Amino acid sequence: MESQIKSIHHKLVNKEISCLALVKEKLNLLKSNTHNTVNSLLEDYALALASKVDEKITNGEAIGLLEGIPFGIKDVYMVEGTYTTASSDLLKNYKSAYTATAIQKLLDAGAIPIVKENCDSFGHGSSSENTIFGAVKNAKNPELVAGGSSGGSAVNVAKDFTVFSIGGDTGGSIRQPAGYNGIYGLKPTYGRISRYGLMAYASSTDCVGPIAKSIEDIRIVLNVISGKDTKDQTTYASQNITEESISPNNSIKSVGYFKNFVESEAIDPKIKSDxxxxxxKIKAKGIKVRELDFFKSDTLVSTYYTLAMAETASNLSRLDGTNYGNRIEGENLKDSYSITRSENFSEETKRRIVGGNQVLSQGFSDEIYLKGLALRDQISQNFENDFNEVDVIISPVTPSTPPKIGDSLKDPLAMYLSDAYTVGFSLGQLPTLTVPQGTETGLQITAAKDNDELVLKFANFLKDTI
Incomplete structure (x- = not known):
């Protein structure tokens, strides 16, 4: 599919459509949808912005490429004056006091936010079932999960309820739902986009990223939201990626894949064969393909969840109902903390907090947490060695197809293992893109740090190859 952003921009400029009509159309689709993708609609705000865009066009003023384009926001991002619930009981009535940097950049470019989107509570899940708003239903088959944690964002894009959405990826939370719903989803290089205003899950791997139906739309949005931010010290200045620089050519000479991923007993036979x-098909185009050795997928999953649970236990310690959130009074202060957190956190969130506190506790931190940190360093070094041998790495997005709604809740371990092919690239802080080709749940393309351009270039190559 070609760029929806460019197509809509062209129609707006040529007065083939009005921005107000476009936004109303998207809002009506969101209102009537039965996939549980909506946490709250930003209707009044969106319509007011749309009217201003139409007024500029009527007056003959130029509009920017993103001006008037309706988009969705995963409900873990602050947008001043809007509900930001993280799909949780604890924050179901919380209104943001400020706006996340990435979202503010889109607002400054004239894009129009229309919906805060359903997701796993605090990003804790791989199915978008751990939410007070009801499980998000897959865009292709509503009996299946949408993937997570950015499930609502992925389904809204897949169903054309939004032109693009801003998701959040910690261990695969953009890439996996993008694969499950047959669209593009990018986890950029860690630090390329500011995390300021994103509710923290695991701070060392959290990434802001776009979800869209075309590579070009991913590129356009990525350029707008990238860049150094004084409010996030992990950010860095990055170069804009041009359309010409990601056009397919012969610059990519070698591709690698991890043979243990496809030799795993857990992989679905059809995904493996595809x-x-x-x-x-890639080899037939004259590209050298190399088998690479990597850590076993269960090692990656256990390392990731050890560190992610530790970080989320720390990050969520502030949520006790004292400063904000749905406070439940007990007989004393300690009792109030306990009841508030027990009653308002989901079972999955409590599981991750307990696990995180365990690995950080005295007597366990040396044995478990510090070992996890050491393994992450080894994983990063392994990637550096790999990218001395190959230009990009491809892999399946998931080892299996989407489960039926309800199955993941019965088996949390199976849910964790569904992240087996995504978490390694998160630990390495590498740019990774899901493309809706190759297998039923797509393919992942990964490059070295700050090489997001190469990922998009190879995606364009694959679009015409497989």
Whole structure:
């Protein structure tokens, strides 16, 4: 699919459509949808912004490429004056006091936010079922999960309820739902986009990223929201990616894949055979393909969840009903903390907090947490070595197809293992893009740090290859 952003921009400029009519159309689709993608609509705000865009066009004023484009926001981002619930009981009535940097950049570019989107509570999940708003239903088959935690964002894009959405990816939370719903989803290089105003899950791997139906729309949005931010010291200045620089050419000479991913007993046979077929088609284009050795997927999952649970236990310690949130009074202060957190956190969130406190506790931190940190360093070094041998790495997005709604809740371990092919790239802080090709849940393309351009370039190559 070609760029929806450019197509809509062209129609707005040429007065083929009005921005007000466009926004109303998207809002009506969101209101009537039965996929549980909506936490709250930003209707009045969106319509007011749309009217201003139409007024500029009527007056003959130029509008920017993103001006008037309706988009969705995963409900873990602050947008001043709007409900930001993280799909949780604790924050169901919380209104943001400020706006996240990435969202503010889109507002400054004239894009119009229309919906805060359903997700796993605090990003804790891989299915978008751990939410007070009801499980998000897959865009292709509503009996299946949408993936998570950015499930609502992915489904809204797949169903054309939004032109693009801003998700959040910690261990695969953009890439996996993008794969499940047949669209593009990018986890950029860690630090390329400011995390200021994103509710923290695991601060060392949290990434802001776009979800869209075309590579070009991913590129356009990525350029707008990237850049150094004084409010987030992990950010860095990055170069804009041009359309010409990601056009497919012969600059990519070698591709790698991890043989233990496709030799795993956990992988679905159809996903395995389709992936290997894609490898054959890439080879047929004259590109050298290398098998790479990597950590076993269960090692990646255990390392990721050890560190992620530790970080989320620390990050969520502030949520006790004292300063904000749904406070439940007990007989004393300690009792109030306990009841507030017990009653308002989901079972999955409590599971991760307990696990995180365990690995950080005295007697366990040396044995578990510090070992996890050491393994992450080894994983990063492994990637550096790999990218001395190959230009990009491809992999399946998931080892299996989306489960039925309800199945993941019965088996949390199976849910964690569904992240087996995504968490390693998160630990390495690498740019990784899901493309809706190759297998039923897509393919992942990964490059070295700050090489997001190469990921998009290879995606354009694959679009015409497989």
């Amino acid at each position: 992936f290997l077929s894609a490898v054959v």
